[in-house]
Amino acid sequence: MRIAFICPRYGIDAAGGAAIHIEWLAERLKEANFSVEILTTCARDHFGWENYYPPGKEEINSITVRRFKVDERNTITFLKIQNRIIAKEKVSYEDQLTWAKESVNSSSMYSYIERNCGDYDYFIFIPYMFGTTINGSKVCPEKSLLIPTLHDEVYAYLEIFKDMFQRFRGIMFSTPPERELGKKLYNLSERKIAIVALGFDERKDASAERFRRRYDIKDDFCLYAGRREGGKNTPLLINYFNMYKRYNRNKLKLVLIGSGDVAISGDSQDIIDLGYVSIEDKYAAHASATFLCQPSVNESLSITIMESWLAGVPVLVNASCAVTQFHCQKSNGGLYFDTYFEFEECINFFLNNPDARLKMGINGKKYVKENYSWEKVIERFKNALEKF
């Protein structure tokens, strides 16, 4: 079976949630004897979508990647409409189409799909909100599937997405709350939806002691792992943690790992910003944390909480995120906060109840293994294709 994944950017130094999703899934599908290719643009970053990589074919980790040039865009028109969408103003259907047209698109990619539609069994688009998905899925809709990575955000409510979701032959969600949101917004029939998600492997080589020695961290710590930005609610976590330290006299630290600029405000000496760390150190950080905090509300799966649970560490998540709260309730592996006071009480529960903390970590680990092993993900993927 020949499958092409389509995403707006892809490459070793063009990381993004969607790129990671298809990188992991494509490699595992290849091992399961699927013929997998990736169709993407020459863009590296999602700010200007400028052509950076040369167009053509290349191999990345043994997967064929075909790059196509990004079409010229009218950035002014795009930003004007985008600002109105963000401000939740009424945006006409015509303007929504213009916004999609001035988003990232590649006519040469669409021509390739049209010319080679018969050579592929499926075209799988990811994520839902870019031009490559909105317009690319019009070319060969009978073979087009979608991995939406859908969040409850302003863009999801645009009318153009109602039409787009209906157009796909099948949609692969990552979690039940994401599927419910999709059903609610786009009136999807059961026949064309399934849950597939991603798989996670346990890292047995992660050394908590080595991590603590290397970074000279002796005390309990709350770990934040991921991109540091407003959209991920990192400033909220820093503000809450600063307030927590003003009212609680203990040695708890907040350790941040990941890329992105977020000013660390406050005068707390208890925030340790390690910046971008190696993969080994990331897993070691998970293994040595007291608990992980994931404050983001824009999650369709949340890789970082799965990694924390695989390390046997419980999590604290934002109650406003249906997906991460769902994971905590179904796994009995984490707590969730809606206000500062809940944040404080949850942390103190973790610190004062080490046995419960340990059990929650074990529960989380079981949950990931039962629901997100690669074996099960590939099985679900095959079942989804049969269903569609």
Place this chain on the structure above:
Amino acid sequence: MEETFEIKDTDINVEELMEEIRANIEKKKREGILSSEKLAEAEKLKIGDTPEHADFTRHYIKTAEVLCNIDIEHYKFGIPPFLNRPILGHIVLAVKEFIRRFLRFHTRGVFNQQIDFNRHIVQLVKGLYDRIVELEKEISILKRKERQ
């Protein structure tokens, strides 16, 4: 995963734990254990109210950068639907185009000056914002060093 495999634990039930935590907070509020200062501070930090959305600030700076580079000479005006009529629409559009060209001769200098000013202002805001981020980082490092 048509349905999620749940982890049942006789000792840990997260939903019950959260109910206990929430009840405990309400009790503390009722009994006045939480100081008014702390309540006011927490109120300011409500989820969704945090002003430090650095990426949004960057987004708006980028928008301003693009918008201030507008090409007024070749700017395409939108055509209102009522001017799509076959004869009258063409006449009105031709008159409007003539007036615009006539006025352009007089307004070009003013517009160019305004565009130039806008560009400088945007560069200034961008530079100041970058400097604020740098200074916040430096202050944070210095404060940590001071305490150590």
